Amino acid sequence: MTESTGGTVDPDGPLAFEDPEYREAVVDLLGAIAYGEISAFERLAEDARLAPTLEDKVAIVTMATAEFAHVAPLRERxxxxxxxxxxxxxxxxSAIDLFHAHTAPSDWFEGLIKAYVGDGMANDFYREIAAYLDAETRDLVVATLEDGGHSRFVVDRVRAAIVADHRLGGRLALWGRRLMGEALTQAQRVAAERDALSALLAGGVDRPGLDLAAIGRMFARITERHAERMAELGLDS
Incomplete structure (x- = not known):
């Protein structure tokens, strides 16, 4: 197995689950993603109350419904x-709830940025790990992390708001940087505290993985994608 640079690896499909450490890592990863989806559903449902129009409210509720729909296949797996x-x-x-407690949006636009930037960074982290999974599990993870085109709604709303009020852009740029710091802290905490996930990234005798330098490059890729999202929103990263 080699470092992920956009490709994928397959540790021999079902045979991989003969390794109890690998199975534990997959259970950990799917558990983390499933609870993340439930939390995203709850947060988006709450954010709908901040929506300035009925159209916006429906769009956010639709996003929340899509997040919750991802939970069932994860439970089945x-x-x-x-x-x-x-x-x-x-x-x-604890870690996911703490992230949301530290990044509770104060208004509609902060909620939109969090839905797009914060969730995007978490999804990037899980996609990186998914490259080290068997094909069936990897495909499930990737499908779960698809946004279904909902991000376009966020980009359009934020860009229009910045055009109408240039001061808003500076505030939201600072908010985006705060989200990045909190998301990276959460991702590193999850990877460090769960031995099975750490072992999955580190590899083993039959599963070469990432050394410390490669893990650093992984987080650098996540940071680069964050900058790309911020630019798409019309904000400085």
């Missing part, structure tokens, strides 16, 4: 691996 989905999610509640 966990159950197929003999894991309790709720037990798999439990270790990640």
């Amino acid at each position: 966990l159950e197929s691996l003999g894991a309790d989905p709720f037990a798999a999610m439990a270790p990640f509640r």
Whole structure:
């Protein structure tokens, strides 16, 4: 196995699950993503109350519904691996809840930035890890992280608002940088605290993985994608 640069690897599909450490890593990853989807649903549903128009409210509720729809296939995959989905999610509640507590939006536009930038960074982190999974699990993770085109709504709303009020751009740029710092801290905490995920990235005798320099480059790629999203919004990263 080699460092991910956009491609994927397949540790021999079902044979990989004969390694209990690999199975534990997959259960951890799916549990983290599943709870992240539930949290995203709850947050977006709350943000809908801040929507200035009915059209905006419907758009955000639609995004929330899409997030929740991702939970069922993740639960099914966990159950197929003999894991309790709720037990798999439990270790990640604290870190994810803390992230949301530290990044509660104060208004509609901060909520939009968080939905686009914050969720985008988390998804990038999980996609990086997905490159080290068996094909079936990898495909499920990638499908779960698809936004279904909802991001276009956020980009259009934020760009229009910045044109109408240039001062808003500076405030939202600072907010985006704060989200990046909090998201990176959360991702690093999750990777460090869960031994199985760390082992998945580090590899093993039959699964070469990432050394410290490669892990640094992985987080650099995530940071670069954050900058690209901020630019698409018309904001400085």
